Each structure stands twice: as structure tokens, then as C-alpha cells.
Amino acid sequence: MLSRTATGLYWMARYLERAENIARVLDVTNRLSLMPVRGSHNNELRVPLNLTNTSELYWSVSDALAMPQLFSFFALDDRNPSSIFNCWQAAWNNAHAVRGSLSSEVWESINSSWIELRKIRRRGVGSGGADAFFDWVKERCHLFRGAMFGTLMRGDAMNFIRLGTLLERADCTARLLDAYQYLSDADDDTVREYYRLDTLLRSVSAREAYHSIYKQQLAAEGVNEMLILREESPRSLRSCVEDIAGLLEQIGSSGEDRPRYLISVLHAQLRFSSKESVLDRGLHAWLSAFLGELAALSDSIHHTYLEAK
Structure with a gap:
């Protein structure tokens, strides 16, 4: 292509x-x-x-x-x-x-x-x-x-469409989590916190999925785990990264293939991380690092596959 x-x-x-x-x-x-x-x-x-x-x-x-x-x-x-x-x-x-x-x-x-x-x-x-x-x-x-x-045929056209979709989705999910973490830090009212968590799940169409997985009242720890580490959630960071890794394997490349290297590292981090390790580092710091790695991946994809703009 x-x-x-x-x-x-x-x-x-x-x-x-x-x-x-x-x-x-x-x-x-x-x-x-x-x-x-x-x-x-x-x-x-x-x-x-x-x-x-x-x-x-x-x-x-x-x-x-x-x-x-x-x-x-x-x-x-x-x-x-x-x-x-x-x-x-x-x-x-x-x-x-x-x-x-x-x-x-x-x-x-x-x-x-x-x-x-x-x-x-x-x-x-x-x-x-x-x-x-x-x-x-x-x-x-x-x-x-x-x-x-x-x-669409299952080929490069669909692969690049899905690649763009998933990169944008992962970026948005990470930014949303960071924004709502900021709101929680600025206001610790439990009623408002519950309502914020509910609307956050609504924003990613994951409200029903949360209750299906956790079968408990909303809690920030569960919401963060679901939208970062749970592969069942289609808008979670892990789900997006896993799908991106699979797409880049299908697209392939001749010569140096830095995008596949970067996505492999990012995939391993998400696959073997726990909610405790994410929280110990600090959610804002973890998400900032993730967004930086995602930006590096996006730049590498541009350099390797796409037309310079």
C-alpha cells in the first residue's frame, strides 16, 4: 500500500x-x-x-x-x-x-x-x-x-483504519482518567466522587461492564483497574495496546521496525502490571508516562509507514 x-x-x-x-x-x-x-x-x-x-x-x-x-x-x-x-x-x-x-x-x-x-x-x-x-x-x-x-477486505486498508482508531482511543482514555483523577484530588466529597465515577464510565460506555465484572458499588480503584489493565474492556489501555500490537504484526515492515519494538515494550508493561504497582507510582505519573510512550509510538508509526506531513 x-x-x-x-x-x-x-x-x-x-x-x-x-x-x-x-x-x-x-x-x-x-x-x-x-x-x-x-x-x-x-x-x-x-x-x-x-x-x-x-x-x-x-x-x-x-x-x-x-x-x-x-x-x-x-x-x-x-x-x-x-x-x-x-x-x-x-x-x-x-x-x-x-x-x-x-x-x-x-x-x-x-x-x-x-x-x-x-x-x-x-x-x-x-x-x-x-x-x-x-x-x-x-x-x-x-x-x-x-x-x-x-x-472491507481484511488487509492493510482495514489495518491502518483500526490502527488510527485504537491510538486515538487509548490517548483519550488515558487523558480522561488523568482529568478525573485531578477532579478527585481537588474535591474529596464522596457523593460528588461517586457521580463523577459514574459519568466517567458512561463516557466510555463501560457502566454495565463494571458492574458485571466487580458486582459492587463504584470505587475509584476498580474503575482505574478496569480502564487501564482489564483486557475485557474494549476501551481500556491494555485492550487498545494489545490490538495495536496485533495490527503492527500484520502490517510488518522491511528493515528497522521500531513501532513493533515500542508496542511490545508497552504491551509487556500493561500485561505484567498490577493495580498496586500503578497506584504506588501515582496514577498521574503513570498516565503521563503512558501518554509519552504512546506519543513516541505514534511518531514512530509516522516515520515508518506514513507520508510526511
Whole structure:
């Protein structure tokens, strides 16, 4: 496969996964914003800004930190490179460039969603329609993945699509865990902590899975273990890393193959780590190290397989 084609497929998938992740983060931020605010600051509303490093840009276009402004900024504002609108536009551009490597169903799922999203942007989304909009974004991303698994050949095209999806998903899960750890450190109220853990699990569609595995009330230790070390959870760091390792084995490489070396090291760390070893190091320190290793892996994949941008 040409590196140009691999690049288009990889980034198409990353941007679609990013759009879904932003919708999930906004959804739970909206839920958290309904809790009574302590003091003069609502740290929950800062989560999407911290995850995307867009605080400076946000304050340049808005004069207040409130859910309606956050929704407008992250949903349909073309001035924000992390908005759902811009992510989908970038995904569509990449998909259009590699149209010949996609099935008609996969292309139609992206193209029809892009057309509908532009219509939504023109007519606007009222505050009452925010929940419906979040559900629409998630459903359209599920439709894309369903079409991909159901119609694409099992070859390099699918491998690079899944590679982009899983790297983006692992990055988002790690950043979410770090953000919620910060919220817990800043506020030790047990009621608010329980609600935060519940919304965190909702953000990764893992609420039912948690109770199936642990059969107990929510606890931070269990949530962290599930989203970091449990291979049964499809959005856990271990699950993502294991799947990435398998994809890189299938893609292969001639000459030096640093991506497979880096993913092997990362996979071994997650496979043989325990929740005690993670907590002993400190969750923030552990997640920061993981994000650094993931960034190094992403850079290595670019250098080895993808077209320079």
C-alpha cells in the first residue's frame, strides 16, 4: 500500500474517533455541570478544555465558562480545530482522498454524515437538543465502524483504519482518567466522587461492564483497574495496546521496525502490571508516562509507514 493511502486511512479513522470522543466528553461534562457548584469554580467544565489544550483559544472567543458556550465551541465552531465539525470535515477530506480503498458502504456512512452535519450547523442546535446531538455523533461513528467491519477486505486498508482508531482511543482514555483523577484530588466529597465515577464510565460506555465484572458499588480503584489493565474492556489501555500490537504484526515492515519494538515494550508493561504497582507510582505519573510512550509510538508509526506531513 502507498504511504499516501495509508496516511489518509489512518487519519480518517483518528478524526472520526476523535469526533466521537469529544461528543462523549461533552455529554458527561453536561451531566457533571448539573451538580451543585462549590465555591466560585466549576472544575468539571474545564475537563474538555484541558483534554484538548484549547483553554487559550476558548477564552479568546468566549467571555464565560458555561455549558452552552462549551457546547457551541466544541460541537460546531469551525474556529476550534478540536470541534466535532472540524474533526468530521478532516475525516471526510481524508476519506475522499482514499475513496478507492473504501467500500461504497463505508464511504456513504462518512459522506452522508458529513452532509447531515453541515445541515445541523446551518440550523443550529438548541440547548434542549444537545443530548440528541451527542447520540447522533456516536451513532454515526458506530455506523462507520459497522460498515467497515462488515464490508472491507481484511488487509492493510482495514489495518491502518483500526490502527488510527485504537491510538486515538487509548490517548483519550488515558487523558480522561488523568482529568478525573485531578477532579478527585481537588474535591474529596464522596457523593460528588461517586457521580463523577459514574459519568466517567458512561463516557466510555463501560457502566454495565463494571458492574458485571466487580458486582459492587463504584470505587475509584476498580474503575482505574478496569480502564487501564482489564483486557475485557474494549476501551481500556491494555485492550487498545494489545490490538495495536496485533495490527503492527500484520502490517510488518522491511528493515528497522521500531513501532513493533515500542508496542511490545508497552504491551509487556500493561500485561505484567498490577493495580498496586500503578497506584504506588501515582496514577498521574503513570498516565503521563503512558501518554509519552504512546506519543513516541505514534511518531514512530509516522516515520515508518506514513507520508510526511
